[in-house]
Amino acid sequence: MSRREIREQIFKMLFRVEFYTQEELPEQIELFKEDLENISPADLLYIENKITKIKEVLDTIDEAVNEAAEKWKTSRMAKVDLTIIRLAVYEMRYDEEIPVSVAINEAVELAKKFGTDESAGFVNGILAKLV
Template identity: 35%
Template sequence: MKRRIAREKALQILFSLDTEEYDLATTVEHTLDEDEHDPFILNVVNGVATNKQEIDEKIKGHLEKWSLERVALVERTLLRMAVYELFYFKDAPESVVINEAIEIAHVFGDDKSGKFINGVLSKMIK
């Protein structure tokens, strides 16, 4: 499975976790087909879920005039995923992670989502 599709699936799972009252295993089961249990998806989903509080603290430190609670759920979820990849993966190229988050934001977010994601992530890696 291509990484873009894997990231989109991970977004769907993590988004559902924040909006539904399912546990992680149930959400993964409901979102993924049998042939979609890609290790990358499971790594991102489990990593974000396990380190959510620490990831949120990193994000909060780079939001200007925003609280994390005010950030739209799609953008918040994408930020969490990108932060996980940037700070917990050893081999994730920063530019690729940021570009992928921006591109997925264009698909699932609104007109300003990509710009917002880019601004926050760019501050984080400097």
């Protein structure tokens, strides 16, 4: 799998965090893994580890986003946009392997693919304030 495809899978799994309790997440992860076809064990491990790491700092990420987003709070953001922003902020602040510009560009691409017509601009604007 390419990095972009892996990032997309991380986004899809992270999106589920908004809709399930902590107790339900292990089952959701297992269901998610069943849906993935032809994924290498290494890629699957990378996805699982990254999701775990993001969840560990989710409150800190949300605080930063709430500070940067004028007139917007994470509780009011579209769940797709919020999930993309969370993933990008994690990559920008905690993943030294990914350059900030790549994290932002990939987030904008995810927003174009999964969000509304306004999502790419909104995501880019929030992330630009967090650089």
